[in-house]
Amino acid sequence: MKKIIFSRYTKYILLGVVLALMPTIQQMGFIRSATITTFGTIIFYAVVAIGLNVLLGYSGLISLGTAGFMGLGAYLSTFLTENLGLPFFVSILLAVIVPTLAGILVGLISLRTQGMVLAIATLAVAEVFRIKFTQWDAFTGGFSGARAEFPTFFGFEFDRDMTFVFLTVLLVLLMIITDNYIHSSVGRAFLTMRVSEAAAQAMGINLLKYKLMAFALATAYAALGGALYAHFIRFSFPDSWNLGLSLQIVAVIVIGGLKTIMGPIVGSIIVFGVPAIILSRLPVIGDVDGLAFIFNGVLIIIVVLFYPNGLVHIATDVKKLFRKKRTEV
Amino acid sequence: MSTFFQLIFSGLETGSIYALAALGIIIIFRTSRTTNFAQGAIGMFNCYVATVTLINLEVPVWVAVLVGMLTAFATGVFVDLVIIRRAQKVSSVAKQIITFGIIMIFTGLAPIIFGTMPLSFPRFILQGSLDLFGASISYNGLLNIAIGLLIMGVLFYFLQHTKWGLAVRVTASNDATARLMGVPTSMVTMGAWAIAAALGTLAAIMHAPNISVGVNMMENVQVNAFIAIVFGGFQSFHGPVIAAYIIGLSRNLLLFYGSSTWGEPILYGLILLFIVFRPNGLIGKKIVKKV
Numbered sequence: 109m110k111k112i113i114f115s116r117y118t119k120y121i122l123l124g125v126v127l128a129l130m131p132t133i134q135q136m137g138f139i140r141s142a143t144i145t146t147f148g149t150i151i152f153y154a155v156v157a158i159g160l161n162v163l164l165g166y167s168g169l170i171s172l173g174t175a176g177f178m179g180l181g182a183y184l185s186t187f188l189t190e191n192l193g194l195p196f197f198v199s200i201l202l203a204v205i206v207p208t209l210a211g212i213l214v215g216l217i218s219l220r221t222q223g224m225v226l227a228i229a230t231l232a233v234a235e236v237f238r239i240k241f242t243q244w245d246a247f248t249g250g251f252s253g254a255r256a257e258f259p260t261f262f263g264f265e266f267d268r269d270m271t272f273v274f275l276t277v278l279l280v281l282l283m284i285i286t287d288n289y290i291h292s293s294v295g296r297a298f299l300t301m302r303v304s305e306a307a308a309q310a311m312g313i314n315l316l317k318y319k320l321m322a323f324a325l326a327t328a329y330a331a332l333g334g335a336l337y338a339h340f341i342r343f344s345f346p347d348s349w350n351l352g353l354s355l356q357i358v359a360v361i362v363i364g365g366l367k368t369i370m371g372p373i374v375g376s377i378i379v380f381g382v383p384a385i386i387l388s389r390l391p392v393i394g395d396v397d398g399l400a401f402i403f404n405g406v407l408i409i410i411v412v413l414f415y416p417n418g419l420v421h422i423a424t425d426v427k428k429l430f431r432k433k434r435t436e437v
Numbered sequence: 438m439s440t441f442f443q444l445i446f447s448g449l450e451t452g453s454i455y456a457l458a459a460l461g462i463i464i465i466f467r468t469s470r471t472t473n474f475a476q477g478a479i480g481m482f483n484c485y486v487a488t489v490t491l492i493n494l495e496v497p498v499w500v501a502v503l504v505g506m507l508t509a510f511a512t513g514v515f516v517d518l519v520i521i522r523r524a525q526k527v528s529s530v531a532k533q534i535i536t537f538g539i540i541m542i543f544t545g546l547a548p549i550i551f552g553t554m555p556l557s558f559p560r561f562i563l564q565g566s567l568d569l570f571g572a573s574i575s576y577n578g579l580l581n582i583a584i585g586l587l588i589m590g591v592l593f594y595f596l597q598h599t600k601w602g603l604a605v606r607v608t609a610s611n612d613a614t615a616r617l618m619g620v621p622t623s624m625v626t627m628g629a630w631a632i633a634a635a636l637g638t639l640a641a642i643m644h645a646p647n648i649s650v651g652v653n654m655m656e657n658v659q660v661n662a663f664i665a666i667v668f669g670g671f672q673s674f675h676g677p678v679i680a681a682y683i684i685g686l687s688r689n690l691l692l693f694y695g696s697s698t699w700g701e702p703i704l705y706g707l708i709l710l711f712i713v714f715r716p717n718g719l720i721g722k723k724i725v726k727k728v
Binding site for chain 1: 466472474520523524526527528530531532533534535537538539540541542544545546547548549656659660663664666667671698701702705706708709710712713716718
């Protein structure tokens with residue numbers, strides 16, 4: 109029993125349960141309906157951020173192409189369900205596999221570079237995607253956008269709350285899977301690579317193989333996040349997949365905490381949740397359009413300046429503080 | 438043939454804008470070790486200042502430009518003093534996120550102060566054009582190209598032949614050693630942010646007549662400036678500038694002779710291929726990493 113309660117997956121499942129209960133709490137009238145939509149947004153961006161954390165946090169490679177692959181996943185899933193009438197499950201699978209293959213191809217080319225060069229190289233790829241999204245009307249609907257429906261499972265149509273629960277389940281599953289391979293030999297290879305590429309190579313770690321693996325994983329998560337975006341928000345515009353979005357995802361990781369799995373959730377709540385849920389409802393700040401945006405910018409700068417390890421560690425730090433006080437007494 | 442020269446002229450004009458933006462980003466990268474994503478946002482904000490000054494005070498265009506560049510200078514100093522100087526201990530990725538926070542502040546501030554309506558900024562020289570090689574180039578285009586070249590000439594002279602230029606180069610090559618040698622690196626960094634902000638604003642003002650002054654006006658310029666930096670190489674100040682002109686020229690040629698929809702993707706693809714074979718860019722020294 110103790111083993112089950114204190115297993116390392118407990119926190120993920122607990123988080124999942126809390127999130128999954130939100131629609132019920134909303135129906136009882138404790139929170140606003142729009143809050144559920146905001147939390148859905150938080151969840152799919154967290155999925156993307158967990159993927160990027162594997163790349164940036166664990167492997168130390170920077171990519172600014174996240175938005176491009178997200179967009180590809182969103183449009184593919186929309187196109188396959190709406191235009192070709194494929195079942196939701198098949199199309200979401202394809203919407204993850206195809207961008208991942210594209211990501212591996214991009215990785216094969218761009219992973220020969222490092223650091224900022226890699227970041228800008230992936231930015232160039234994302235920019236190519238964005239330009240094509242605005243031009244390829246048949247696939248993306250151009251500037252008028254692409255409309256998708258809530259997911260359908262074997263003839264059973266989900267409503268918004270069901271989709272929200274589905275997102276939560278996926279998130280928890282992904283967190284457990286990620287936790288698993290990060291604590292396996294793959295994760296150790298990533299971490300070694302991050303500290304020193306030369307040392308990793310000397311230990312017999314195939315650099316290109318593991319770099320490609322991290323890149324492919326990040327792409328797959330981004331594409332999945334994009335597909336979930338398409339089916340939860342149900343509308344995608346080509347201009348939303350820009351550099352700003354990629355930067356927002358990086359911000360999520362840095363604020364939440366690099367090299368953590370819970371960090372992206374915390375960061376996602378700060379970056380995407382706080383402006384919508386808290387700031388826009390405060391008296392003065394919420395009244396002026398854009399003021400919430402400014403406050404979020406200030407908040408991001410303050411967190412990075414004064415809490416550079418990420419907000420996810422705040423609980424342990426507070427605990428430490430109390431323990432220290434107790435021993436002093 | 439006249440079309441070709443027409444394309445070359447407009448390519449040079451676009452190239453000047455990209456080059457000014459790229460120069461601003463590379464100066465900050467070399468002195469502060471961070472990629473300034475807020476370059477475009479700061480340029481946009483101060484371009485708004487120039488436009489509003491022009492509309493409300495009815496001053497000549499050059500006065501408005503001067504006002505915009507002065508406020509940009511002040512913005513750069515402010516950003517460095519209040520934020521960047523306190524961020525010396527954080528990692529370079531975290532610093533980039535700070536510049537992202539700066540973007541959010543400026544893009545949030547702009548509509549509150551200047552309204553959400555897109556404004557228009559006039560050309561420096563409203564009319565008149567010069568016929569060269571069968572192609573016509575507007576006086577304004579010529580002026581833009583000349584201003585771009587002049588400012589870059591002055592900056593490169595400053596970097597290579599003055600004491601302060603030496604200080605900038607020393608800080609760029611090794612921040613810690615420079616400080617030990619008595620170089621006031623924090624002054625250098627502050628100056629870099631101020632000058633970069635002014636350059637970004639100039640790029641925005643030169644770009645403004647082609648589009649309207651809006652929150653997203655610098656997005657395209659900024660992406661191209663970043664790509665120019667990688668293409669030109671991070672290790673020199675002149676590499677990105679040359680690359681920016683190459684991008685400006687070949688973008689126009691490819692869009693016209695290649696394909697109007699695939700021109701940019703082809704250009705970016707070619708640059709990516711180039712980076713694969715020369716990861717240090719056009720003019721780049723290889724950095725030997727010691728284990």
